[in-house]
Amino acid sequence: MSQYYVLIPKHLSLEQRLSKFPPDFKLSVDYCYYFISDIIKESCKKDTEEYGSFESVINHFIPRCSEINQSIYRNSKQNINYLYRDFGGEGRMLWKRNYKPGGCYAYHLPKYYWGDGELEMYCITDKTFARKIIKINAPQIDNTVRKRFDFTRGYFDVSRFELDAESALNELYMDYLQTGDYNKYLLNAQRVIDFKNGCFNFYNKPETDGRLHTAITSFSKLCRKYLKYDSENLAEVDLSSSIPFFLSYILSIPTISRETKAGILCTQLCSQDILYHYMIVESLVKPSDREVADFRELVLNNELYEYFKDSFMNLPNFESSFEMMFNRQFDGDEDDLRKYTKNKFLAMLFAHPKYYIKEQAVFYNHFPKIYELTKKFKRVKFEGVLPSERHKRLSYLLFQLESYFMVHTIAREINNTFKRKIPFFTLHDCLVVKESDLDQVYELMHKIFIREIGYVPNMTQKIWR
Structure with a gap:
């Protein structure tokens, strides 16, 4: 990939600031938006409210080490200082909390620039910078996944997914207006962007829940209808109760x-x-x-x-x-x-x-x-x-037990039986496949349960649309 997507507030307008107060150096719009998006991404992690209100999420100062900033973008200091500078009638685009012993500079995006809280996708097109960000934000893959469930990873191919990210983000924002939970909105919006970037994480803790956690399991249910694979709708076989x-x-x-x-x-x-x-x-x-x-x-x-x-x-x-x-x-x-x-x-x-x-x-x-x-x-x-x-x-x-049957037994057998010709994704108590493969997979799951335990759970089929 030569592009990288980030989240920024819709109300944010760096271009307006640049037109009024042009910098005396070559400013990188891509880096500025990336830096602001990084602050936004970290803001939800700082929130401790059960249902994070808009105000509780956006009022945090996020520490950012200057050495790390410079390793990401050589001229980061000048770019950040431009955002921090207090221009008459425009104000600061970033607030900064000064360095303290044992701590880094910390930054905060003023409430004005958050607007009503709605976020949009911005595409970083500087190929060199995009490649560096992709490398820094490489997916996290637990070693237990590589050892136990590596056969599931190959189907997560960003070139085969189609995601209408703009519609997904709009759906999440409409939900936030209903619930008032801005932290949830921010988390799910970031997951949409991660998916768009092909940042597919894999987690598995065998001694605790044993479940396989992927980009599909964390993807908001509201957004599933905007996701396709090989130009087809996805569909699920779900174990009821x-x-x-x-x-x-x-x-x-x-x-x-x-x-x-x-x-x-x-x-x-x-x-x-x-x-x-x-x-x-x-x-x-x-x-x-x-x-x-x-x-x-x-x-x-x-x-x-x-x-x-x-x-x-x-x-x-x-x-x-x-x-x-x-x-x-x-x-x-x-x-x-x-x-x-x-x-x-x-x-x-x-x-x-x-x-x-x-x-x-x-x-x-x-x-x-x-x-x-x-x-x-x-x-x-x-x-x-x-x-x-x-x-x-x-x-x-x-x-x-759920993981043993759904991933270790059923998903593995589908992978082996169809010799990787039927893509699938595990979703805890569901198996997600292309719509055209739904009936075939349903029948095989039925046979596997009969063979393994002698009876079949109640299973339902649902198309993501």
Whole structure:
């Protein structure tokens, strides 16, 4: 690539400043916009509010080392000083906090230049400078990805993707106007730009969630319809209620002997420590076959959240909780109620036992032993793990199972069976393929689940458009 894209505020006009106050040196517009975009990108990382308001995000000074600036662009000092200079009637385009021992100069873009907060894409066309930036911002790839899932990386070819970035950015801004969460807008807008630049990161932490995190998994759902591959729409095969499904799966493995069940799970889980503790807890709290069968039937029929929705709606905190989740009052819409129930159920399942007490009581009333098992597992002691962090092991357990089936087994088999002729992207509990490959991949996934576990989760198909 000989171009590189950055985010800048729509209200920002460096050209106006240059026309009024032309510099007495050769200023690089590309470098100035890159420097400002770097400050903008780092601003969201400084914000600590749960829902980052516009003001809370833009009011940070971002440290930037002068030596690093100069390594990126030799004449950086003159360019930055021009932006900092206070021209009469124009003011400063950058505020600067002076150097302190142990710290660098720090910079801040004044609120005026942010305008109403809307961001746009700017293309750096200086080929030499663009190549240097691309090298500096090279994708991050965990070694565990290279070792375990390297076969997934080849499909991330920027020349085969088509992204309508302008429409995607506009969609994100419209969403920000609804939610007021500027930090989320800024993060997702930067991900759009990273995708446009072909900066495809890959992360995998086998001992925690075990999931494969990519540019697709972090790409905003709102923007998916603006993404194509080989000029085709992308489409997904999604496992409905995937987390409850893998919970029902692990509970349903026949316990002819503890060693046999542990042997099966040993090949599927990355963390043997998590497996060891799970087997201990299951030996102490074993749900009845009937309870497990009832839970699994609800999951396989995609009826789990419908089963709980009336009970959750009748809880005393429902109205305020719903309004907090959706930023509006409940109007009786059944789809909204299902989304609410799903979010609450999964939050309860993964949260520390001291939270979601009322929702836990509902779960206990319907599935007492499954509830006791999950609660006990979230409290079990792990060496070197703080008590406040123990509950996370339940999510790690289920996410590792999800990753084993979706990436290690299904994605790998598709890659080998079709000899890399069917591009695919994993999205946690989804497999994303071209629309023309959707039916073929769906059928193969069905066969793999039958072969591996003897039954199939509820799977849905959706085209990104």
